[in-house]
Amino acid sequence: MEIKKTSLNKLHQSNNAKFVEFAGYEMPIQYSKGIIEEHKFTRSHSGIFDVSHMGQLFIYGDEGLTEELEKIFPLDLKNLKQNCSKYSFLMNEDAGIYDDLIITKIEEGYLIILNAACKDKDFEILSNLLGNKFKMNLDNNRSLIAIQGPKSVEILNSIINGVDQLNFMTGNWFDSDNKKLFVTRSGYTGEDGFEISISNENAEKFVENLIEKGAQLIGLGARDTLRLEAGLCLYGHELDINKTPVEANLKWAISKSRLSNGDFIGSKKIMNQMNNGASKIRVGIKPEGRLIAREKTKIFDDADKQIGEITSGTFGPSVNGPIAMGYINKEYSKVDTKILLEVREKKHPAIVCRLPFYKKSYVKGVN
Amino acid sequence: MSEVKFSKEHEWITVEGDVATVGITKHATEMLGDIVFAELPEKGSNVDKDGTAGVVESTKAASDVYTPVSGEVVDTNQAIVDDPAKINEDPEGSAWFFKLKLKDSSEMDSLMNKEEYDKFAKENAS
Numbered sequence: 001m002e003i004k005k006t007s008l009n010k011l012h013q014s015n016n017a018k019f020v021e022f023a024g025y026e027m028p029i030q031y032s033k034g035i036i037e038e039h040k041f042t043r044s045h046s047g048i049f050d051v052s053h054m055g056q057l058f059i060y061g062d063e064g065l066t067e068e069l070e071k072i073f074p075l076d077l078k079n080l081k082q083n084c085s086k087y088s089f090l091m092n093e094d095a096g097i098y099d100d101l102i103i104t105k106i107e108e109g110y111l112i113i114l115n116a117a118c119k120d121k122d123f124e125i126l127s128n129l130l131g132n133k134f135k136m137n138l139d140n141n142r143s144l145i146a147i148q149g150p151k152s153v154e155i156l157n158s159i160i161n162g163v164d165q166l167n168f169m170t171g172n173w174f175d176s177d178n179k180k181l182f183v184t185r186s187g188y189t190g191e192d193g194f195e196i197s198i199s200n201e202n203a204e205k206f207v208e209n210l211i212e213k214g215a216q217l218i219g220l221g222a223r224d225t226l227r228l229e230a231g232l233c234l235y236g237h238e239l240d241i242n243k244t245p246v247e248a249n250l251k252w253a254i255s256k257s258r259l260s261n262g263d264f265i266g267s268k269k270i271m272n273q274m275n276n277g278a279s280k281i282r283v284g285i286k287p288e289g290r291l292i293a294r295e296k297t298k299i300f301d302d303a304d305k306q307i308g309e310i311t312s313g314t315f316g317p318s319v320n321g322p323i324a325m326g327y328i329n330k331e332y333s334k335v336d337t338k339i340l341l342e343v344r345e346k347k348h349p350a351i352v353c354r355l356p357f358y359k360k361s362y363v364k365g366v367n
Numbered sequence: 368m369s370e371v372k373f374s375k376e377h378e379w380i381t382v383e384g385d386v387a388t389v390g391i392t393k394h395a396t397e398m399l400g401d402i403v404f405a406e407l408p409e410k411g412s413n414v415d416k417d418g419t420a421g422v423v424e425s426t427k428a429a430s431d432v433y434t435p436v437s438g439e440v441v442d443t444n445q446a447i448v449d450d451p452a453k454i455n456e457d458p459e460g461s462a463w464f465f466k467l468k469l470k471d472s473s474e475m476d477s478l479m480n481k482e483e484y485d486k487f488a489k490e491n492a493s
Contacts, residue, residue, distance in 0.1 A: 029427070035400055035425075290404050315404065322404075
């Protein structure tokens, strides 16, 4: 299959991107400054991320659609206000996660942002579940640009006036230069920031404009270190079809009122795990010293019993040390529990720690 | 000091008397990206030509460091373990990895000179 390119591919090239294949797309892993500088620039200034490989699924409908979607997602969609977003999951009957996603109520229905590697399958699953009753469009004509970091609000507002009035996890349509953009205040870095859905033909000029105002392009490498410091899950690593939202320690994303009714896919398993506890759970892990424990590193107790596995591990540039997340048997999941990580056939000390590694600064009370 | 020689695994080596100093090349650090972890062989241990003699990790991945010649490790550079970013800053100078007492100086003959290595690195750059 031919590798797909986003509408910013040429711009990445002219900014000396190093490319990798990710979910069938040629994506920039880093630019000339490297992952650590890109990471730090995002935390101190403003980073631009091309996330156009992600799926933008528009589903059109009214109350009937809301009712159908409540059978799928563990969300109180009836009480979700227009232009408000929620983090959620597409699950199977065993509450195994097909994908994690952001769903936003828009005037015409819903906009769902899906992971690149999952989007086509998600579309199929949702089409089947909704029985072709609603118009669905996995829109390939729109790019998705994230801008993240403390200077982002000022930079973006100078181009799209009014975005500074958005609260965290809300969005709206904006007109800029006579172009229709959907902007949400959200992100994946632990920083204040926005995601902008824009038609492909306008994306390059828009990003060039952001760069002119002082933001810089950031690759997927720094996107990964930023999200890991912020304690956020990455599908295919912390989340997959064999893990549930309760095990992933994402109970907060499940609506309490919906749980009491128990009428969404996977609700039985979730209710059971909520009441009886899950046998394994996602935790933060801090290796001692400078040791980096990568994905699939085995976790042991001091009696040499395997008690878990790392799902993501790297060096955190802002915390200036190694960080990891993984799944561990429940009895070892308490903060400060001493554990051992097997790296290159040797066992190294580490502790279970609180997430995130890096404190967020989301904007909540603008208006 | 001898001329600098290079291996296909992107190590450089110089020899003074019967002691060789080994590090990784600038080209290697550019391929790896930001180095955030380094592990060195133990002093007093014996390493064999082309065997692993350390590890470097970037933000992206871990890579083995190989020794281009055999010998006994007589010194290691603790400064790069304490601050691995030094490897990106001065890979072919102060950020050497380890020193070896050479077992067989003829092993040096199979290594590349600078011109040969530069050509090799250019051809093998992804």
